[in-house]
Amino acid sequence: MSAIQDAYLENGRFKVDIQKCPQSSPLCVSVSVDPMRVKIDDVTSGTDFQQRLYKPMWTSFGEARFTFRVPASGQNQDVADWFKTVRTTPDGNRSSITVTVLDRSGAPGRSYNLLECFPTYYSPGSYSTDTATQLCELHVNVGRIELA
Numbered sequence: 349m350s351a352i353q354d355a356y357l358e359n360g361r362f363k364v365d366i367q368k369c370p371q372s373s374p375l376c377v378s379v380s381v382d383p384m385r386v387k388i389d390d391v392t393s394g395t396d397f398q399q400r401l402y403k404p405m406w407t408s409f410g411e412a413r414f415t416f417r418v419p420a421s422g423q424n425q426d427v428a429d430w431f432k433t434v435r436t437t438p439d440g441n442r443s444s445i446t447v448t449v450l451d452r453s454g455a456p457g458r459s460y461n462l463l464e465c466f467p468t469y470y471s472p473g474s475y476s477t478d479t480a481t482q483l484c485e486l487h488v489n490v491g492r493i494e495l496a
Contacts, residue, residue: 361450364414368443369426375416377483379447381462382410384493409490412445412462418473418482427486431470442466442491464491 364376387406418424434441445462469487 361452363446363448363450363456365446365448366414366443367445368430368441369424372416372418372424372427375418375424376414377417378413378415380413381447381460381490381493382412384409409462409493411468412465412488412490414486414488416484416486418484424472424484427467427484428470428472431467431486434466438466443488445488446496459496461494461496462488462490463494465489 360377362376362379364373364379366373385408387408416424416427430441430443442464443466445465446459447462448459449457451457465488467486468489469485471485473482473484
């Protein structure tokens with residue numbers, strides 16, 4: 349992403365909707381998504397017909413990282429619960445995440461749907477004496493991305 353787009357994802361000009369975390373979604377203060385990587389194999393030579401037909405390329409969407417503001421009431425318990433559930437039962441706990449970038453007037457602009465996401469890292473954070481706000485961090489592996 350360019351520097352201009354990065355600024356939008358760090359200054360409150362976006363909305364996040366995580367299906368498994370409805371209470372924490374409005375508290376998201378930053379979003380970062382890895383660039384997509386595509387590896388294309390040479391399929392013009394070789395004798396393996398199956399490889400040439402079914403495996404010509406590989407795509408990775410990487411990770412998305414979210415930082416949440418957490419008031420003293422501990423309202424991000426849904427994030428912690430999702431992370432714990434995935435650790436015990438990994439199948440069936442994938443979630444869709446929608447990131448909507450807002451324009452200068454606050455109207456919804458482009459939306460990105462991060463599909464088949466599952467958490468890979470969760471840090472509840474700690475309180476600082478400098479600020480009354482606790483920040484927690486969540487990393488998710490992204491299955492695929494669609495533009496809305």
